[in-house]
Amino acid sequence: MFRFGRAFGIAAAGALALAAPAFAQSVSTPSASPVPEIGRVSTAERHDVPSDATPKRTYVVDRAAIESYGMRTVADVLRFVPGVLTFGYGAFGAQTNYGILGTSSSQTLVLVNGIPIADPTSGSADLATLSTVDVRRVEIVESAGSTLYGSSAVGGIINIVTGAPSAVSIGEGSFANRDVRASVTRARLQASVEEHTAQNAFAYPKQDGFPAGVRRNADARTNAATVAYRIGEPAALQAETRLSIDSAALGVPGSLKFPSPNARQDASRLTASVTLQRTGVAADTSLTASVVTRRLLYDDPSSGPESDTNTSRSRLALKRLSTAGSGTVLLGLDASADSALIAPSPATQIGARASSVALYGQFETTLGGHLSLEGGLRGENDGGQGSALLPSLGFVARSGALRLRAAHATAFRVPTLNELFYPGFANPALLPERSVATDASIATGAAANVSAGYFARDSVNLIQTLSLNGRFFPANVARAAVRGLRFDARTAPEAHSGVTSSVSVVDTYRAQNLSPGTQPSRLAYVPVLDVVLSMERPLRSTGVGVGVSARVQGPHRESAGLRGGQTLVDGFVRAHVAGGVLTLRSRDIGDERSMPILGYPAPGRTFEIEFGTR
Numbered sequence: 001m002f003r004f005g006r007a008f009g010i011a012a013a014g015a016l017a018l019a020a021p022a023f024a025q026s027v028s029t030p031s032a033s034p035v036p037e038i039g040r041v042s043t044a045e046r047h048d049v050p051s052d053a054t055p056k057r058t059y060v061v062d063r064a065a066i067e068s069y070g071m072r073t074v075a076d077v078l079r080f081v082p083g084v085l086t087f088g089y090g091a092f093g094a095q096t097n098y099g100i101l102g103t104s105s106s107q108t109l110v111l112v113n114g115i116p117i118a119d120p121t122s123g124s125a126d127l128a129t130l131s132t133v134d135v136r137r138v139e140i141v142e143s144a145g146s147t148l149y150g151s152s153a154v155g156g157i158i159n160i161v162t163g164a165p166s167a168v169s170i171g172e173g174s175f176a177n178r179d180v181r182a183s184v185t186r187a188r189l190q191a192s193v194e195e196h197t198a199q200n201a202f203a204y205p206k207q208d209g210f211p212a213g214v215r216r217n218a219d220a221r222t223n224a225a226t227v228a229y230r231i232g233e234p235a236a237l238q239a240e241t242r243l244s245i246d247s248a249a250l251g252v253p254g255s256l257k258f259p260s261p262n263a264r265q266d267a268s269r270l271t272a273s274v275t276l277q278r279t280g281v282a283a284d285t286s287l288t289a290s291v292v293t294r295r296l297l298y299d300d301p302s303s304g305p306e307s308d309t310n311t312s313r314s315r316l317a318l319k320r321l322s323t324a325g326s327g328t329v330l331l332g333l334d335a336s337a338d339s340a341l342i343a344p345s346p347a348t349q350i351g352a353r354a355s356s357v358a359l360y361g362q363f364e365t366t367l368g369g370h371l372s373l374e375g376g377l378r379g380e381n382d383g384g385q386g387s388a389l390l391p392s393l394g395f396v397a398r399s400g401a402l403r404l405r406a407a408h409a410t411a412f413r414v415p416t417l418n419e420l421f422y423p424g425f426a427n428p429a430l431l432p433e434r435s436v437a438t439d440a441s442i443a444t445g446a447a448a449n450v451s452a453g454y455f456a457r458d459s460v461n462l463i464q465t466l467s468l469n470g471r472f473f474p475a476n477v478a479r480a481a482v483r484g485l486r487f488d489a490r491t492a493p494e495a496h497s498g499v500t501s502s503v504s505v506v507d508t509y510r511a512q513n514l515s516p517g518t519q520p521s522r523l524a525y526v527p528v529l530d531v532v533l534s535m536e537r538p539l540r541s542t543g544v545g546v547g548v549s550a551r552v553q554g555p556h557r558e559s560a561g562l563r564g565g566q567t568l569v570d571g572f573v574r575a576h577v578a579g580g581v582l583t584l585r586s587r588d589i590g591d592e593r594s595m596p597i598l599g600y601p602a603p604g605r606t607f608e609i610e611f612g613t614r
Contacts, residue, residue: 288317
């Protein structure tokens with residue numbers, strides 16, 4: 001299947017290369033792309049900067065791409081982002097593992113408007129049910145970021161920036177997928193709502209030792225609602241409050257090896273924040289108070305009593321950005337408190353708490369207009385896990401159209417509340433994981449933007465699950481080393497009548513588990529080769545918009561052994577119809593029918609039709 005999918009992906013991209021010019025109009029505005037690098041970004045330096053002024057590589061998925069490809073969840077947004085790997089456990093709603101440049105979900109920091117949203121018990125966020133209805137763009141920083149953000153920013157950062165423009169849409173697709181969403185944006189008010197349902201009763205072929213069958217108990221229903229209101233003037237004191245509520249009810253069919261035909265899961269999350277910001281002539285100051293609460297209820301009548309977990313994460317962030325001449329100083333204070341009530345069964349409940357406080361600073365300066373330098377340091381105390389100093393350095397050098405950037409930083413991950421407190425499993429003596437990362441790239445920009453880069457990461461004290469006398473428990477026994485090369489090329493839309501093409505190749509030639517006492521082995525879920533191809537002509541006021549994206553991944557290792565690679569090809573066609581926009585989409589056009597995770601088949605080719613105002 002891998003060979004067929006790869007051939008189909010290349011053929012589809014080639015066919016679009018021939019067909020796209022027929023749809024193209026002569027335009028001068030930039031084309032939207034699933035993964036464009038845009039003018040300014042806010043995540044890499046924790047304040048707004050030009051994208052070519054930061055040593056940290058940042059990709060942006062904008063609202064146009066979200067609408068064109070029908071990215072209903074943040075997991076969909078990451079589907080074709082170079083360097084970001086996702087492995088789903090099924091169709092819409094199923095859990096998705098994610099990571100940046102060889103890291104795991106718990107080593108990848110996920111933010112909404114700069115606020116961490118990962119569950120403190122698991123260390124990861126459920127991106128497969130996190131709606132994009134209110135998302136304006138998603139910034140992905142592919143570099144260690146613990147100096148500015150603290151725990152979990154080992155491989156990079158995914159920052160979900162809200163504030164989508166006003167729009168209404170309704171869509172229907174394969175496996176009874178139905179989606180209704182609406183958002184409204186006014187001068188001070190933003191509000192959005194969405195409901196998505198799917199039956200997900202899809203057939204899967206015989207493969208990997210499992211007989212053919214139909215996936216049952218995989219239905220999903222998600223709801224999301226957000227409201228935000230801002231007062232004050234931009235040049236004075238402003239205040240913004242934001243409230244977001246989302247929920248998901250779904251079947252959990254389990255592995256084909258150990259099916260769970262009656263297991264159900266209900267999850268709900270509430271995110272509330274208040275931000276005060278004062279903008280001055282030479283300094284900006286902001287204060288954000290936030291709370292994220294989540295409830296997760298899992299029930300499988302055939303295997304045991306239900307489990308219930310309630311978590312809360314409160315956070316206070318104070319930040320001051322000062323500018324003098326060509327220099328910028330960023331100073332900040334982060335304080336957070338996590339709590340959880342873990343109930344593996346109605347008869348067993350345990351409370352868990354953790355807290356942290358940190359001071360950080362970063363200095364940025366430009367010398368002669370050709371060299372930008374930055375240096376930062378974070379001092380953090382994580383309660384029982386001790387204290388840490390986290391320095392970072394970086395630079396950007398320019399010479400004509402050439403741009404050289406490099407960053408060297410330390411990073412860490414604090415143990416989760418489950419790893420510290422879960423009954424019968426925890427290890428209260430765990431220490432934070434530690435990493436040192438280096439990233440460097442050289443790029444040139446003209447009619448085509450071409451870049452080549454190198455990345456490296458060495459990690460110690462990695463937490464690994466061990467077994468002793470029939471008991472499983474986590475311990476700081478693992479080490480890992482990652483080395484890789486990457487190449488990116490992207491054409492400018494002005495050079496091809498509004499059509500943009502791109503190719504990205506990530507070669508993670510080394511991703512080794514170097515744990516003492518074991519034979520070196522390949523890290524799980526890190527293929528050596530990952531290639532992303534894209535070609536797009538976005539919808540304009542006239543004409544037709546078309547696009548296709550393909551991802552070719554090499555084989556990866558799991559605990560059960562080596563797993564085959566896969567090729568995914570998605571495409572869309574958009575046109576103005578009856579005062580709105582009609583969109584036809586297909587996912588997995590080649591009907592790969594792969595099994596990205598052993599025992600969890602993918603749904604294969606799907607179709608969708610949508611009508612909306614944008």
